[in-house]
Each structure stands twice: as structure tokens, then as C-alpha cells.
Amino acid sequence: MKLPLILLIILFFTFTGIAAEHPKATNHHPEVGKPPSPSAIIEDSATFEKLADGFKFTEGPAVSLDGKIYFNDIPNERTHVFDPATRETTVFREETGRANGLFFTTEGSLLACEGGNRRVTLTGADGTIRVAADAYKGGKLNSPNDVVPDKHGGFYFTDPRYGKGGGDLEQDVMAVYYVNKEGDIFQIAGDLTKPNGIILSPGQDTLYVADPGAETIWSYLVKGPGKLGPKRKFANVGSDGMTVDTNGNIYVTWTDIIVFAPSGMELARFTPPEKPANCLLVGNELYVTARTGFYRIKLQTSGIE
Template sequence: MHAHDFEIHDARFRALLLPDAPLEKLYGDCLWAEGPVYFPAGDYLVWSDIPNSRMLRWVPGMGVGTFRANSNFSNGNTRDRDGRLVTCEHRTRRVTRTAHDGTITVLASAYHGKRLNSPNDVVIKSDDTIWFTDPDYGILSDREGGIAESEIGRCNVYRISPHNGEVTLVADDFVKPNGLAFSPDESRLYIADSAASHIEGAPHHIRVFDVVDGKLRNGRVFVEIAQGVPDGMRIDEHGNVWTSAHDGVHCYTPDGELLGKILTPEVVANLTFGGALRNRLFITANTSLYSLSVAVRRFDSS
């Protein structure tokens, strides 16, 4: 790896890097790249280009093509335990699941009869519950969805039951909740608040909660992001938190110590681990998709 591609803040960060691995630019024709998700069964990556209302797919050796031409201004994506795509859509203000045959099912579009704002990011727990954030970015302008008033009046975090589809409120004290990720043992849930992107003096931190019987307890600030705001994040097999920031990807220990940074030419929105060995870090940053092989894997391969 090239020295200019990273900052070492703690010697332990070196053990997570591959010294000769370069930061590669895989694609560069997006307006705002987001929501990367890797599919090991097909060895390909899907991600969102929000303002272009499309989803793209990168396949090793074949390059980039269109995955979905009209994505309803999709943002965050993940895959469930059956390998199906789960997507947050801004324009339709819903969370959907795409079956292997292409059939799309709406998982959530309202809470207590009121339309969601614009679901942003989504993760799935091992019990098949689906957790997602619902800030208002997609209804603030037509560029990322469609201008509208919030029917709920707040930006919350929700959980969807895999049994009856019930949408349950799990956190209502965020300004603009964004990326989220579980710790390897699922005892913790990390949630970014990126409100400083639009509101001066607003939060630009990641909070962490204890997960107890499907509820969030003991919320506290995990880290403040000094450069820009936190957006999407992923957790590696050791419990380290890899989060997006203005200057690249920041890596923190489970105790909140900054280990180091992967520096990127553009503002990072999101990231995920993938590749045959699960150690290839895919980074969506402003107009581009980057990748970097590292010496650690995401804990659950998704």
C-alpha cells in the first residue's frame, strides 16, 4: 500500500493493512455513490447512484453495468440470509426486498399509518429482523428523491419483524440517523448521526447502543467524526468499526480508539467488505467506486 493512502494513528492499524495493496478506482461516473453490497454467490458488487436514480453492478474482469435503471433514488442496500437484496428507496419512501427472480416486495413504507421519510441505510440481524434508519434527506430536495413534508415529524430508527412485518420504533432521539451496523456478537448496534451535513452545530458522531431483547438500551456517543460526518459503516471480524468520513475511511477499535485512516481523493459515503476472501474493502466516494484489499474481513461476509 502506498504511504499517501493511509494515516497510522496506532501501530495496531498496520496489522489490518496489506502493505503492497493499492487503492484502486473501479468506476468514476456517478453523481453520489452509496449503498454498496457484495453478493458472494455471484462474486459481484451492487451499489446506488442516488441522483441518477440507478443501481450499478461491478463484476471482476467484466467491469460496470446497470443493475437497475430506475431505482426510485435508492440509497442503502444489504442482503438477507437467503442472499436477497434489501434496499432503501428515497422516492417511494420505503424498504424493499428483491427476490432472486426479480420480484420486489415492500417490507416497510409507513409507521402507524404515516409515510416514512426516506429510508437511508439498512442491516439485518441473525434473527432476520431488519433494522433501518429514516432521516429526511430524500424529501429535502428533488435531487435525492422528492420534496415533501415529513408525515412522522421526526427522523427515527426502526425494526421490521420477519414474522408479521410489523414496523417497531427503536430510537427516536436522533437528528438525522444514517449508517448502522451490529457488532460481531450483535450485542451492540452502532448508528451514525450525520445531521451536521445540513445543520450547523448539529451532531456528527456515531452512537452505540446495547441490544437487549430487540430493544436499544444505554445509548452513548461512541466517537465524534472531526472531518465531515459519519455515513455508512461496517464492522470487521475483530469488532473494529470502519466508518466513512470526509477524508476517507476511519477505523476505530470497539473501545473507540482511532487506529488509522484510509485516505481517499473524494468524500466517502459508504463501504463494505467483499471479494472471494471477504477482505476487499469496497468504498463508495462521491462520484466513484474504489477498492482496497486489507488484512481483515467483515465478520459475517455480507
């Protein structure tokens, strides 16, 4: 049956009007929630500078009060120090007990996770080394890995176990601990698979813990010294080391270096010459321990002083 011309015209405009009100779906993502350009973190022209090499496995960068950068060569059991003023790298300590994570306190003492010795030590300005933590409830720690001090005079550290060395395990879990300024130790997170990197937010109101065993970074609300709220999944990345900038962005090392906003949104990703193990932001310079080398790259952001 043939339809009158006027009816065909009416039908045409009716259906085209519906189509205009309900546009066809596309893969375009709206601007709302769009992350800032990676150039806000790192310029396209930025390149990695090798500061030192010839190591076996570098880890644990930490900055001293006078601006020098300390880091470990774990298998060789040495702590090295890089002086940005002279660009020289020298040995600070030998026979470190396979020290891994390092962090300086506000008083200038150096916290060190001696995984091979199954303890956390504190090296004073005079070079004296004392044990800050080596046991929990009568059992030796597993293998302290990474550490971060807080503004209350205490510190948090992770205690996984990698490899078969160091003797039998005496702890039932691989956990996160807190040691207060009096030296008392508390297990504050015992439901993780294999905790590794650990860092506090700039205001120290959030604790981030990398759990490579679960391929997850967890975040905890800090309610007080060593007091945490329930864990929340921050990112699906099994990171090793972490650092933070003044905006609260988290820099994590995995196959690349990945930068996350405090919301968990990925902001940038860049690749060092070697697979990174840990990183540290000092001013606008990111220092990276990566396998046999020690590197630096300039960013558009700044670390916490």
C-alpha cells in the first residue's frame, strides 16, 4: 500500500527527532573526572640520569637532614650515600644484615629494616646502632622490609618474608607493626598476604601499604599513633616501594613508576632504564633505586621536606 506523501514527511521528522534526543552510544568518555595531563607530573622531555651503578640490587632511598641520599645494595650488604653537591657516592656502612627500607627520623637518626638480621635498627648521628624492634610476643620478626616514622616519635614497618634464609618463621602472619616512642611494639594489620612498601600521606592521616602478594595497595585511616581504621583498596597494583609528594600523590614502583592521586586515579606512568624497586621524591627530583643502578629524574611536583 502506498502512503500519501504528507504522511511520509511526518514520519520522517518524527523519527529523526527521536534520534536527536537519544544519540547513538559511543566510546567517548566525558570530561567529568578526567585526570590531569601527565605533563603536570613529568614533562615529555624529562630523562633519567644515572648517578651510580655496579650494584647487585639497590633499594630503600632515604634523605638525611643535610640533603644526602642514602640507599642500600642488599646482596652486598652495604649502605651507600650520594652527595648531590659533589655527585659522589660513598659507602656509609657495611655488613648491614641485608638492610632494605631506610628512613630518617626528624632527629636525624636512620631507621633501617635489616631483613637478614630480622630486626629494625636505629643509627644515631654518632654512628651508634641500637635495636629498635626485633621480636613480637617472644618470637623473632620475619624479615622487616620497609619503614616510615610518624610525627609522634614512633614508626610503622612491614614484616614479610622473602626467600628461605634467616631461619624458621616464628610469627604466624606477615604483618604491619607500630613501635611507639617508648619502644613498645604492636601488630596493627595481620590480615595481609605479603606486605612490602609503606608510606604516610603528607598530613599523616592515611597510611598506605603495598601488598604484592595480593597485587594491591591498601589505605588505612590513621586514627592515632598506631591506631588504624579498616583497610580499603587503593589500587590494583602489587607495588614494592612508594613515595609521596606535597599534593598527596603516591608514586609507586612496579614494572614502571606509576603516580596515583589520593583518590586512586592514575595520573602518570613512566619507565626507568631498569626495573625500579623503590623511589624517593626530594624537592622536584625523584631518586630511583633500580636493580644495578641509582637514578634521578626531574618532575613538576615536589616532595615533602
